[in-house]
Amino acid sequence: MTTDTTPEERAQEQEPLGGFGASLQNIFSAENSILVTVLAIVLALIVGAILMVVSDTSAMSKADYFFQSPGDFLSAAWHDISTGYSALFKGAIFDPKTVNGTPSQFFGPITGTLLDATPLIFGGLAVSLAFRGGLFNIGGQGQLIMGAIFAGYVGFAWHLPTGLHVIVAVIAGAIGGGLYGLLVGVLKAWRGAHEVIVTIMFNYAAFLFLGWLLNANGFHDPHVFGQAVSKPVDPNARLPHLFGDSVPTDISLVIAIAAAVVVSWFFRRSKLGFEVRALGFNPFAARTAGINVGRTRILTMALSGLLFGLVGVCQTLGTANANNNSLSPNIDANLGFTAITVALLGRNKPWGIVWAALLFGAFDAGAPIMQASAGIRVEIVSVIEALIVIFVAAPRLVQEIFRLRARRAAAATGGQA
C-alpha cells in the first residue's frame, strides 16, 4: 500500500477523513425520530431496573427459590424498581408530599434539576461545537478544571467592586478553558496530534495540577487544615441568585440559554461557523474552497474549551458549589464526559442539547435522593445515560427490539453476523 503514487494515497486518505467528519455530522440525524429517542430512554430505564434488582443481594437470594415461590422474588424486585424510580422522580421533578410545603420545598427538586442541567448545557454545546467541526473534544474535564482554576483565582485573589468582580471572574474562567482548548487545537493543527489522545492526557494533567495547587501556598485555604481546598471566592464574585435567595438557581442558567442562542446563531449566520461546518463535512473540500484549515481547527477547539471553561465557572462561582464557593479536587464532577453524552443525545443541535441537558440534569438531581431513600447508588445514572446514547446512536437496534418497520428497506445494511 505504501508504494502507491501520491494522488492515490491522497484519495485513500480522503475517504476515511471525509467519512469521519461526515459520520460525526450525521451520526444522530439519519432515520431518527422522537419516537426512537423515547424508546431508547425506555430501554435504558429497563436495563437500569434490571441492574437495580441484580445488584440487590437480598432480592437475588429470593431468586434462588424462584420456582417454589416466584412471588417472593417478583415482589422484592418490584419493590426495588418502584422505590428506586419513584425516588428518582421525587428528587428530580416534584415530591407529592411537598404540596402544602413552602415554595422552596415545592420547587426544590425542579430547581435542583435546572441547577444540574446548567453546566451540562455549556458542556453539551462545547462538545457539539467541536463535533460539527469534525473534532472530538473529550478534554472537557481538563478544560473545565482550568476554567475553574482561573475563575476561582480571580474570585479570591482579586478584590473588585460589586458587579464588576463577577463579570471579570466569569470571563477569566472562560479564558482559562479556552486557552487549554487552544493548546489542543494548536497541537492538532500544527503537529497532527490526534485530539482524542491529547485531550485525555490533558485531563489527567489538569487534574493533577489542580491537586498540586490546592496544597500550594497562595491557593490552599489556611483556615481549613489538612483538606485540599482553595480559599473561598469573594461574595462579590459569586453568581447572583435568579429567583431570590431561597431557591438555588443562579444567573448561569440565563447565560447557558444565551450560549445556546449564540451557538445557534454561530452555525447559522456567522462566517466562522460556516467554515467550522464545512471543515466537519470535508476538510479537503474546505481547503479547496479557501478555508484556512489549521486556523479554523485551532479556533474551534478554543471556542469549545471556552464553553467548557464556563462549566468550570458554574462549578466554582455558582450555587452548584457545595464547598462555600471554593475549589476542591472533585470540582469537575465528571461533567466532561456527561457532556459528551448530552451532545450526542441532543444530536449536536443547540436546542436538542438544552433538552438533553434537562433530562440528564433531572437524573443527576434525582440520583442522590434515590441513593438516600432507596439505597441505590448514584453511579447507576451514568450507566443509564450511556445506554440512552448507545440506543439513540443505533436506531436500527431500537427498531429491531420494538419490531418497528424500518423507514427504508435497509437491505444493504442487513446484518451478516
Next chain:
Amino acid sequence: MTTTSIAAPSVGTAAKSGRANLIAGLSQAVIGVYAVFAFGLGARTQHSAKAAVGMALNPNAPGALHMQQFPAAPVAIALGALCTVCGLVRAFVTVSTVGRRWLTSGYVLAFVLAFLVWASAGTSGRGGISLPFAIQNTLIAAVPLILGALCGVICERSGVVNVAIEGQFLFGAFAGAMAATMANSVWVGLIAGCFGGALLGALLAVLANRYHIEQVVLGVVLNVFALGLTSFLYTQVLAPNQSSYNNPPIFQAIRIPGLASIPVIGEALFDNNIILYATFVIVVIVEIALFRTRWGLRTRAVGEHPRAADTVGIKVLGTRYRNVILAGLLSGLGGVWLSIGQVGAFTTNMSSGKGFIALAALIVGRWSPVGALGAALLFGFFGGLGQTLSSLQTGVPSQFLSMAPYLVTVFVVASLGGLVRPPAAENQPFVKG
C-alpha cells in the same frame, strides 16, 4: 480514530511544516537551555555532588553490586547542551523524516537522563537511583499498556477502532477481582477477567459492525458505560461486602532459577508473576501471527482493503467480529493484572487513563506489536517514575511526577504527528454488496 491524525498535516500544514519545525525546534532548544541551568547549574548539583546509581534491589545482600557514582554537574550540563543542539538542528537544518525521529528520540533521552542525573545527585546516602528498581517499576506500569496496545493492534489491523480499551481494563479488573474472591482462585479470576474484556469487545464489535455507530464516539461512550457499571456494582455490591466479593488472592511471583541471579536486571526481569511473562510471550505470538500466518494476512487484508478481501472470499465481518472479541481477551488480561496481578482488590476507576495511553502506544508503535511494546515500555518508564524517585527527596511535587506519563504521551504523539499511517479501512463499517 487516527484517520484524522494522518490527514491533519496533509490538509492543514503542508505549506507550514517549515515554520512548525522552526517553532518546535526553538522551543525544544529553550527547554534544553533550561535543563542546563536547572539540572546542571542548580543547587542540587553544586559543590561537586555525585550522582549515584544503585545496582541491586537489595544493596545489603551478599554479593550485591556496589553503587556507581560519577560527578553530576558536568554530565547534566553536557546532556542539557545535547538537548539544546537537537532543538537547534531541528529548527534550522532540513532533515529527513527518519532524521527527525532520531533527533526527537535523542532529545527526549538526553533530557530525561539530565533530569535523572540531577535527581540522583548527592543521594548516595539514600542508595541513589536504583536501576533494578526503575526496571521493575517500568515493567509493572508497562504490562497493562502492552496488553491494551496489542488488543488495539489486532482490532485496528482488522479495521475496527477500539477506544474502549480503558473500559475493557475496568471490566477485566472487576470480573477478575470478583471471580477470584468468590472461587478463591487466581486462575478463575484470570479467566473471568479475560472474558470480561471480551464481553465489552463483543459489544463494541456488534455496535460497530452491525449498527455502524461511529467507532471513536462508540468507544468513548462504552468507556463511560464501563466506568459507570463497574463503579455502580462496586459501591452497591463489592464495597459493603469486601470480604466475600472483593478480597481476591493475588498472583505470586515465580522466580526463574539461574536467570534471576543475573546482576542488575535479573531480579527485576525474572522474579515476577506469570502474567508478566505471558505478556512478553503474547507480544511474540501476535507479531508472528500477524505477519507470518494466514490469519494475519487475512486480518491485515480486511483492515486495509475489505472490498478486495471480500472479493477473494474472506469473510470480512466474521474476521472483524472474531478479532475484536479475541483481542478483548488481551485487554481483559490487562485488567486482571491491575486488580489481582498487583493490587489485590478492585477500586473505582482503577485504570486511570491507562487504556488511552495504550492507544497512544499503539500509534507511536505504528500498529505493530513489537513497536507497541517499545512505546509501552517508554510510557511505562514514566508511569513508574514517581515510584522510582520516591525515596530520593527531589522536591518535585508528586503530582508533577505523576503527570509525566501523560505529558510524555502528548509530546511523543505531537512529535510523531503525521509520520504514521493507520490501516486504511479503519473506522469504516463494511457493507457487503
